[in-house]
Amino acid sequence: MGQRSVRRRIMIWAATLLAAYLALAYFAAPEFWTFRDRGFRTHRFEMLTHTPQGIPGDPINVGLVGTQKEVVHAFAVAGWDTADAVTLKTAIEIGESVLFDHPYP
Template identity: 60%
Template sequence: MVTATAQGIPGDAINVGLVGARGDVVSAFHAAGWYPADPVTLRTSFEIIGSVLLDRSYKNAPVSPLYFDGRPEDLAFEKPAGTSADRRQHVRLWLVLQSGADGGPVWLGSASFDSGVTLSRDTGQVTHKIAPNIDEERNRLIEGLDNARTVLSISQVRGVGPTLNGRNGEGDPYYTDGEIWVATLISAGQKAPDPAKITSAPALIQMKDMMFAWSSFLK
């Protein structure tokens, strides 16, 4: 449940899941105010540098590719936190099942918050540093989709497991309770009448989350 860089270095942890067709996913992120990320090219790399240096808007700034199950992400979205592209919410998504237990396509993704821009130590390309609390970003993403009334239900499944001293492909530290929040999406063009029904985690998971929250606070 961890992504990898093109060089095979462990990357960001998988922490979100979505159930729905590709159109449902795109529609949900659009409704929540997110933008699809541009591909990484020489032009977009210069454009993101200009965005940061000149404090200029670039809502579709690229995200560097990561790999899961041997292939790069199928979709990537972002939501700026300010004018320029140096601070933003972002998520990469992989289609992992054409038909899951509920009959719909299943996507897994890694969500984190970009807190600044730097150069990749491996490629020299422009990349971002992530904020260490990736659970906060996971929760904010799913809650944002829910607030946009695009979610029918929310549940949890085990991901990477409790991690206090994780490192991604650029060496940025992160910590997580290790759970994946899974949102079942409503069909594109429709709106859920009420907030999503959240399936309670098993008692042992709740106890683990409480212990992890205490440990991360002490950290």
């Protein structure tokens, strides 16, 4: 068996493995999670994040119980501020605070 034949076999195997990985990672796995989770999200306090496609992601470490108004009030009483909406202006201010090593208000 010549060196060209060995290289060709390695390239074929590498291409096959790459194609299999891509098929599993980007097609089969998301379809599996979608199929598995049909009807699963009926739980009231599900403690997982979800991708835009609805696929379960990371677990949430802390859950807050209450209405949005109650939670915001509790945080305000504790001295916390609500987060600024992400806009072009706030994104620039955050970037400047990181670049120039000063706190973001």
